[in-house]
Amino acid sequence: xxxxxxxxxxxxxxxxxxxxxxxxxxxxxxxxxxxxxxxxxxxxxxxxxxxxxxxxxxxxxxxxxxxxxxxxxxxxxxxxxxxxxxxxxxxxxxxxxxxxxxxxxxxxxxxxxxxxxxxxxxxxxxxxxxxxxxxxxxxxxxxxxxxxxxxxxxxxxxxxxxxxxxxxxxxxxxxxxxxxxxxxxxxxxxxxxxxxxxxxxxxxxxxxxxxxxxxxxxxxxxxxxxxxxxxxxxxxxxxxxxxxxxxxxxxxxxxxxxxxxxxxxxxxxxxxxxxxxxxxxxxxxxxxxxxxxxxxxxxxxxxxxxxxxxxxxxxxxxxxxxxxxxxxxxxxxxxxxxxxxxxxxxxxxxxxxxxxxxxxxxxxxxxxxxxxxxxxxxxxxxxxxxxxxxxxxxxxxxxxxxxxxxxxxxxxxxxxxxxxxxxxxxxxxxxxxxxxxxxxxxxxxxxxxxxxxxxxxxxxxxxxxxxxxxxxxxxxxxxxxxxxxxxxxxxxxxxxxxxxxxxxxxxxxxxxxxxxxxxxxxxxxxxxxxxxxxxxxxxxxxxxxxxxxxxxxxxxxxxxxxxxxxxxxxxxxxxxxxxxxxxxxxxxxxx
Amino acid sequence: xxxxxxxxxxxxxxxxxxxxxxxxxxxxxxxxxxxxxxxxxxxxxxxxxxxxxxxxxxxxxxxxxxxxxxxxxxxxxxxxxxxxxxxxxxxxxxxxxxxxxxxxxxxxxxxxxxxxxxxxxxxxxxxxxxxxxxxxxxxxxxxxxxxxxxxxxxxxxxxxxxxxxxxxxxxxxxxxxxxxxxxxxxxxxxxxxxxxxxxxxxxxxxxxxxxxxxxxxxxxxxxxxxxxxxx
Numbered sequence: 001x002x003x004x005x006x007x008x009x010x011x012x013x014x015x016x017x018x019x020x021x022x023x024x025x026x027x028x029x030x031x032x033x034x035x036x037x038x039x040x041x042x043x044x045x046x047x048x049x050x051x052x053x054x055x056x057x058x059x060x061x062x063x064x065x066x067x068x069x070x071x072x073x074x075x076x077x078x079x080x081x082x083x084x085x086x087x088x089x090x091x092x093x094x095x096x097x098x099x100x101x102x103x104x105x106x107x108x109x110x111x112x113x114x115x116x117x118x119x120x121x122x123x124x125x126x127x128x129x130x131x132x133x134x135x136x137x138x139x140x141x142x143x144x145x146x147x148x149x150x151x152x153x154x155x156x157x158x159x160x161x162x163x164x165x166x167x168x169x170x171x172x173x174x175x176x177x178x179x180x181x182x183x184x185x186x187x188x189x190x191x192x193x194x195x196x197x198x199x200x201x202x203x204x205x206x207x208x209x210x211x212x213x214x215x216x217x218x219x220x221x222x223x224x225x226x227x228x229x230x231x232x233x234x235x236x237x238x239x240x241x242x243x244x245x246x247x248x249x250x251x252x253x254x255x256x257x258x259x260x261x262x263x264x265x266x267x268x269x270x271x272x273x274x275x276x277x278x279x280x281x282x283x284x285x286x287x288x289x290x291x292x293x294x295x296x297x298x299x300x301x302x303x304x305x306x307x308x309x310x311x312x313x314x315x316x317x318x319x320x321x322x323x324x325x326x327x328x329x330x331x332x333x334x335x336x337x338x339x340x341x342x343x344x345x346x347x348x349x350x351x352x353x354x355x356x357x358x359x360x361x362x363x364x365x366x367x368x369x370x371x372x373x374x375x376x377x378x379x380x381x382x383x384x385x386x387x388x389x390x391x392x393x394x395x396x397x398x399x400x401x402x403x404x405x406x407x408x409x410x411x412x413x414x415x416x417x418x419x420x421x422x423x424x425x426x427x428x429x430x431x432x433x434x435x436x437x438x439x440x441x442x443x444x445x446x447x448x449x450x451x452x453x454x455x456x457x458x459x460x461x462x463x464x465x466x467x468x469x470x471x472x473x474x475x476x477x478x479x480x481x482x483x484x485x486x487x488x489x490x491x492x493x494x495x496x497x498x499x500x501x502x503x504x505x506x507x508x509x510x511x512x513x514x515x516x517x518x519x520x521x522x523x524x525x526x527x528x529x530x531x532x533x534x535x536x537x538x539x540x541x542x543x544x545x546x547x548x549x550x551x552x553x554x555x556x557x558x559x560x561x562x563x564x565x566x567x568x569x570x571x572x573x574x575x576x577x578x579x580x581x582x583x584x585x586x587x588x589x590x591x
Numbered sequence: 592x593x594x595x596x597x598x599x600x601x602x603x604x605x606x607x608x609x610x611x612x613x614x615x616x617x618x619x620x621x622x623x624x625x626x627x628x629x630x631x632x633x634x635x636x637x638x639x640x641x642x643x644x645x646x647x648x649x650x651x652x653x654x655x656x657x658x659x660x661x662x663x664x665x666x667x668x669x670x671x672x673x674x675x676x677x678x679x680x681x682x683x684x685x686x687x688x689x690x691x692x693x694x695x696x697x698x699x700x701x702x703x704x705x706x707x708x709x710x711x712x713x714x715x716x717x718x719x720x721x722x723x724x725x726x727x728x729x730x731x732x733x734x735x736x737x738x739x740x741x742x743x744x745x746x747x748x749x750x751x752x753x754x755x756x757x758x759x760x761x762x763x764x765x766x767x768x769x770x771x772x773x774x775x776x777x778x779x780x781x782x783x784x785x786x787x788x789x790x791x792x793x794x795x796x797x798x799x800x801x802x803x804x805x806x807x808x809x810x811x812x813x814x815x816x817x818x819x820x821x822x
Contacts, residue, residue, distance in 0.1 A: 042640075043692070045735055046648040103716040106706030106768070108727045115718030140731075146647060147731060154705040189685055218643040254645045335645060338664055339620070460632040504636045506602050509686040512635040 003439055007194050011037040011162070012424055014182050014198035016169045016225060018044035020145075020409035021388030022204030023152035025368075028417025030159035034424060037196060039164045039185050041220060041514070044153045048206055048218045049409065052145025053331060054122060054259035055137035056102075056406035058095035062116040063135040065127055068092040071136060073584055075404060078124040078288050079397025080541035080551065081586040082238065082559070084575035087366040087393040091404075091411045098410045099138050107151045109140050110328070120262040120328075124288040124401040124591070133286060137403040142257050142331040148406060167194070168514050169224060171441035172201065172232045172384070175434035180232070180384040182433075184441035188514060191507030193445055195438060199427050200383050200420045203229065203362060203370075204413070207389035208525045210518075212355030212475075213467035216248050216255035225390040227521030229362045230528065231444075234372060234381065235561040235570065237392040239360035239525070240533035240543045243400055244476050246292035248354025250312035252339055256332050256351055258402040260344075261285040263328050265317040267296065268348065269304040275313075280591035287591035290399040290542045293353035297476045300352070307350060314348035321345070353476055359400055359542065360532070361392035363561065363572075368416025373561065373572050383427075385420060387412040394559065397574075398541020448502060448513050455501035459516045462500065466493050466519070466526055474530050479547045483534040490526040497523055528562045535569050536560060553586050592617045593673035594626070599684055600636065607684065609675075617667055623674065624651055624662040639688040646801055649734030652741075653688050654680055659738035659799040679741040681750060694750050695737045698758040702780070706765060707773040723769040730764035730809065732802050733757060739796035739806055745789040752785035756796035756806030759787055763809035766816060778817050787813060 013029050015022045018040035029036040040047065059066040072092040076083050103109055103117060110118035117138050125134040140147035156163075166188045173181045173195070182198040205225030209217025226236055246267075247256040261267075266285045269275050279295040280287035287295075296313050305311050317325060322345040326333055329344075336342045336349050365371050368387050369380035388409040395408055473486025497520060504512040538552035539545045561570040576583045592614050599607035612630050624641050631637045641651040644663045651662040654677040656670060667674070682690035740746050740755035754762070762781060765771045781787040787810060796806040 042642060042648075042650065043696075043735075046642050046650045048643065048648075050734075051643050051645070051647050100714070100716050104706075104708065104712045106765075106770070108724065108731045108768075109716070111719050111721045111724040113721060115720050117716050143647075143732060146734070150731070151705075157700050158703075158705045218648060220642050331647075338646065458632075459635070502635065506600055506636070508601055509638055509689050511631075511638050 003435060003442060006438070006442070007192065008197060009037070009194065010197045010430060011035050012199050013037070013420055014039065014196050014201045015204060016183060016202065017047070017204035017206060017388070017390070018163070019047035019049040019204060019206055019388060020149055020152055020406065021413040022202065023149070023156055024410045024413025025202055025204065025387060025417040025420070026161045027152060027155050027159055028414050029420060030156065030161045032421050034421065037162045037164060037198070039167045039169055039196065041166065041168045041188070043165050044163065045150055047149060048221055049145045049149040051218065051255065052406050053142040053255060053257035054262065055120060055139035055144045055403050056099060056148070057122070057136045057401070057403035058099040058138055058407065059092070059136055060096055060099065060117060060119060060138065062112060063119045066134055066136055068095060069581060070127060070129060070134065071095065073129045074125055075395065075401055076584045077130070077589055078399055078401040080399055080589055081553070081557065082394065082397030082540060082574055084394050085578040085583060086575050087395050089578040089581060090366045091395050091407060094411045095407055098407070098414065102148060102151060102410065105151050105155050107140060107147045109138055120259055121286060122262045122402045123258050123286045123292065125286070133283070137259065137262065139259065142259055142329045145406060168517065169205070169228060170445050170517070172228050173434060173437045173441060174232055175431060175437065179382045179431055181431055184438060184445070186445065189509055191510055193442065197430055197433055199430055200385060200423055202368070202385040202387065202416055202420065203390055204386070204388050205390045207358035208522065209355050209358070211467065211470045211522055211526055211529065213471040214248065214251070214253040215355035216245055216253055217355070222518035222521050223358065223390065223525045224518065224521050225386065226361060227524045229370070229386070230524050230564040233565070234370065235363060235563045236528050237360055237363040237559050237561055238394060238532070239528040239562055240536050240560060241359035241398045241541055242355060242529060243289060243357035243359055243542050244293040244353040245356035246289055246296055246353055247315055247351040248356070249335070249339060250350035250352040253354050254335050254339055255356070256315060256335070256349060257329070258289070260315060260317055260329055260332060263324065264320050265315055267351070268314050268316055269299045270306045270310065271304060275299055275304070283591035288399055289402060290544070291591055293476055294544060296353050312350045312352040315351045316348040317344040318346055318348070357400055357405065358389055359392070359396045359398065361390050362386040364391045364393050366393060366412070366415060367419040368412050369419060373570065378572070385416045387416045398543060448516050449505070451501050451505070453499045453501040455499070457496050457499040459500055459502065459512070459519050462493060462496060463519050463522070466490065466522060469493070470526055470529070474533055476544060478533055478543070478545050480534070483530060487530045487534055490523065490530050494523050494527060524564060527567060531567050531569065532560045532562050557586065592626070592667060594630070595673045595675045596637070597677040598687055600686055611673070619668055621667045622663050623655060623665040623667060623670065623676070626667055627662055638686045647734060649736035652679055652736035652738040654678065659742045661736060661738070661801040664801050679737055681741050681747045692737055695740055695755065695757065698754045699735065699761060702754060702758045702762040703777070704761045704765065706768060706771050708770060709772045717770045719769050726767045727764060729804055730760060730767060733760055733804060734802060736801065738799045738801060742795040742799045744793055744795070745791060749785055749789055753789040754781070754786050756810070759790070759813065760804060760806040760809045763813050766813060774816070775820070778813070778820055781813060782817070
């Protein structure tokens, strides 16, 4: 494919990714009569938002007293004070409105006798700034992500959004002045590239859970947008903070929602001890995810794990009764029966901390604009936005609270949509496309079209090695020595990518080629993650260093920024000043 | 374990064929999706859709030993050998196990699968009792995998006119929602000899649904609403 006969399309806005974040932005824009295209490598309802189970946080106070300010405090504490307090205030203030809006759009939330939306307790939630447990998570049984994603897709059908289903995004197109002008994408069915020119481009491509061997994520979660940003010369923020969900099905990875503990389930070790009472005397099993994951890993490390290999703990649910279980948690009952032959109404479920969520990402502000540091402050990249798991606003800081990611995607999906509307008013015309940038993107694609590498490596083996390396060298507990070894290993994998040759050179629905490009993306993100982790010499949230066991607010109350070129690190301050209320200054974090 | 897999690459094959595969590394807890991934590691041209691996994304519906289902929820130890794997029936094949789903999505869009409310919306949620909400159970969980519609003989005969079980299940999902205000329009839209009334209660859809849903019952309920509407 040469640049001359490259097919080109023009839109006001290009949205890459059709999960909740992308679809919520697209809806905002389509309803404002902007010409919007959504590109997704899978049919929209296959996006990974569909797998979110437990729910979405908003201080509706339907079950227990609540207000957004308490939610804000919990989120900041949960983030181990690395979250930006302006963005967190904005998110928590908007939450109730966004839930009501989703309800009006058709989300089948579970209900209380009063007819109001059902809310369940979740980890890290409190009333009155650290007091009693709150019940803040709005749920549609344990299929809340499915309910929200399908509803948002349905609303986009109504709004007649233009979809490019099964198109894979290759690279952003950028001009000399730093404007983002759209992206080169690949139609998977035909294998033909397509240039989508857009005045604004929004990345909503989700996280990179496929970095790790055992993960709760889908096959598609390869962090494509994050790697595209790196290749466009942009930094990634706080990549060392990767969330391990306490309760993945042991050895398999499928997610068992935190809602299981929210409904009253609890964890036990091989002695039948409810061990969370030792680690978090107040919140117990509903402490923050990083706390519970470390506790489980410690129990297993100290020989109190269950099973023949003593390599997991048990999640006990049978005391809740069959009726409650099958009413409130039908999805995980089905999962557990299908994949483990275990009926949770009768037996406990074996669980272990499992790679789950990318807290880091493309640095943005609370308007969804992608921002980079300049001299004394930061400036936005004109025409580029990012929302959801691929973005780092940062509302999750060093540890995300359960129930805050479904909230994140709709709050900032809408916010980015609104800001794009403003941008389009003042930038009414497409800029001239930078043909050199297009050529570069085409060259990237061509590398996989031709038998370039010597064929001594395969995509499949390298991916397995990468995932194993990340699991062994960049997991729940970390040290300088292990991280340094891990970095050497991922850097050598980066070199070995050059030798990969794909055998399948056909065009039509060539998934081997897609998987090769996804692996390229994962390798870049593995380096970003391990490098950022090696450099951060403290323990904070999900980043737990045995050699630096304490949080160090003097040296490390700052965001990491990783650049691909030269594997360079930079840092920027955390925004401690909220929009309207007083700041929550860092203090010791106990649950 | 032995497999017979439908192969077709439009660039190189004049017509489709069945290819034999043998996989040694099979364990008790493996699903068909795991096997397909291992086979693809040996022959990367083998092409199929898959994603979440836990039966919620709906990507990997295929025909397994003559019956539609999700590869990720089909346990190998429960399948008769050689496991015969084919694309969903009645759909144009793009390559190997990947079919063109556009016809299926078209019918889904056609039933207007979104809540329609004419009254002004409240500043809080619409009230809905638990009993009203219970009516949506067994309907909203659909993952649009297409297993039901492509197992339906009525759909095979009239793929352009009959909406098919998946779309009709979603039509009823909105008819059953206490918040929706376009019952008359929805019923009118489904009237006529083809769109819904091609359903002859063969119930293949119920037998294959990987989520245990019952489109036949939903269609029956729509018919009851139509009769109620008449009287």
